[in-house]
Amino acid sequence: MRDFFFGYPRPDGQVGIRNHVLLLSGTLYANPTCERVVGMVQNTIPIVHPLGRCQIAPDLARTFKTLVGHGLNPNAGAVIVVDHFKEQGCTADDIAHEVSQSGKPVAVVNIRHEGGALAALEKALRLAVDFNRQINTQQREKTPLAKLIYGFNCGTSDVTSGLAHNRCVGWVCDRVIEAGGRALGAETTEMMGGEELIKARAKTPAVADKLLGFIDRMEKSIMACGVDLRGSQPTGDNIAGGLSTIEEKSLGAMQKWGTKPIVGAVEYAEPIGPEPGLWLMDTPGHGGESITGIAAAGSQVMSFSTGGGHTINHPLMITMRLTGNRESWERMKDTMEVDVSDMFEGASLDEAGERLFDEVIDLCDGKMTKAEALREFNAFAINRCGPSV
Amino acid sequence: MNRRAMIIHSLDNVANLIGPGARGDVVQCITEGQSETESIALGEDIPANQKFARVDIKAGDPITKYGLNIGRASCDICKGQHVHIHNIESNRGRGDLNQ
Structure with a gap:
């Protein structure tokens, strides 16, 4: 029986079995941007959900921990965190900071800071294309x-x-x-x-x-x-x-x-x-x-x-x-x-x-x-x- | 018809049919890890793969499967009768009993 597999080694020592660009939504109001990118760029995966706003602290901490955990999951080769503005305790910057400890490429798209839905979408699309080209020469290893x-x-x-x-x-x-x-x-x-x-x-x-x-x-x-x-x-x-x-x-x-x-x-x-x-x-x-x-x-x-x-x-x-x-x-x-x-x-x-x-x-x-x-x-x-x- | 059933643990007082069963079917019950089988006649029609009593069970008696307690009988159950939510109930998560 096999005691090995072929996976993508990550800088933090974890090994992925896929090499996707993750579109990680920080809040429900950023979901459409993530979904549009996934509809347009290959090898992208959406993480979308109805949370990230108006949650009491322990509940919001659970959302934050879950989103960070998905950014760190080794099946993601690169991560784009999308947010619409700023939720204390669960900002896209906070999430990206935690995920960047893994050493994999991470970027933030903030819809308000970028100048609205169109500019944010353009930035997220460009990041998704660039990240794909950056990670898709990685090889599976035993x-x-x-x-x-x-x-x-x-x-x-x-x-x-x-x-x-x-x-x-x-x-x-x-x-x-x-x-x-x-x-x-x-x-x-x-x-x-x-x-x-x-x-x-x-x-x-x-x-x-x-x-x-x-x-x-x-x-x-x-x-x-x-x-x-x-x-x-x-x-x-x-x-x-x-x-x-x-x-x-x-x-x-x-x-x-x-x-x-x-x-x-x-x-x-x-x-x-x-x-x-x-x-x-x-x-x-x-x-x-x-x-x-x-x-x-x-x-x-x-x-x-x-x-x-x-x-x-x-x-x-x-x-x-x-x-x-x-x-x-x-x-x-x-x-x-x-x-x-x-x-x-x-x-x-x-x-x-x-x-x-x-x-x-x-x-x-x-x-x-x-x-x-x-x-x-x-x-x-x-x-x-x-x-x- | 000749039917088969599984007894998961020798202490169990219920057995699991393999496929459906009809009243009067004589079921050969196999216990994991044992070569001897026991024959039980079904007392009623039983849907595919569901449970029946291996012995006579009295109201309030524990129901044992996997060698462990899975609830209690809510009425008397005869050997060979179908065992499900109409004649057994859970002992856990019963917020209704505190009201």
Whole structure:
């Protein structure tokens, strides 16, 4: 089995599996400029969102951290930050300053300072063309798997999830970790009911306590609403797929964790430490918000395992979709990459796991996902911890 | 029809069908890592891949899957009956019980 991939080394030591020019919007009012550039210049990727204005400080800090994390993600070879004026604590200059620590080319376009939408667009277009010409002579180099942060997540789960595709993700996590790499999962809601398993798997009691703290905080925030979580989790499609309770969904979701110790836990969108092994991030079950947190931590590639089928695709972190539900595969095969439904007809976990592993490595080497070929960008969503004010 | 099902952990009191099942089907249940199978007759039609009771379960009893607790029975469930939201409920995130 391969223990290397071909990637783009960055000056800060990270290694990308794509070499895109990132159009990073600082605020919702700069989104159209980013989107227009992406429509006109090849090899550009948009990061657009409805936030960046009138957020209370901790919530704005979370937006800032998430945007900076995307600028630092090694799949971006160069970054253009676009802003419309100035939001204290989350300006384009602040974001660009943080991203420039990586040593990659970074520039700022401020719509007001440039003289309005047309002048800002002209500047952003010229930067995108110039940055493309600056970075596109970079070559892929042979890179050990130790440089990989393998992201994983699941959605539209059903009863096949815990039996088939989630176990394949766990199998790949184990192989990445054995090669000295890191695997990064999330989804605190889907840890509820798995506390005993977490205590048994955490490398230290401190790691277990941190994760149990995440779960407690999440459950309290649900209880504070005075409602039964069952109206929201399991979701309607989970229930249609045969999952009855959040505990059942969680234990199925945790099959993605493989068998290695959990070496660390981080808050939303925070970078993980250098230690090889399984890492977990505090995110909600919401797929877009969860994988956006993982991308902000520097993950290059993501396996998204699904029972019912899913269109999810992060703009910058290469997102492949797999299922073990034969009917979902047949319905959604133009939207998904790997089918492991033969596990219900006798295919072993080793066999199906290796199929997923090979696809992940191919994607790292440059093979496109179906969503990438279609230029679908649907899953950038920043998690919030406060109201708009 | 001859049907198959998976018991994920030997402690589980529910099993997962592979494909759909009809009332009266006799299902061969395979437990991971064990060579012996057990036969259970389905008490009702069950949608593809869903759960059924491996033993008689009393109202309030814990439901066990993956060898761990996934909720409790909200009524008595007979061996071979469909197990889903109509007869089991979660113990977690129940803000409604505090009202």
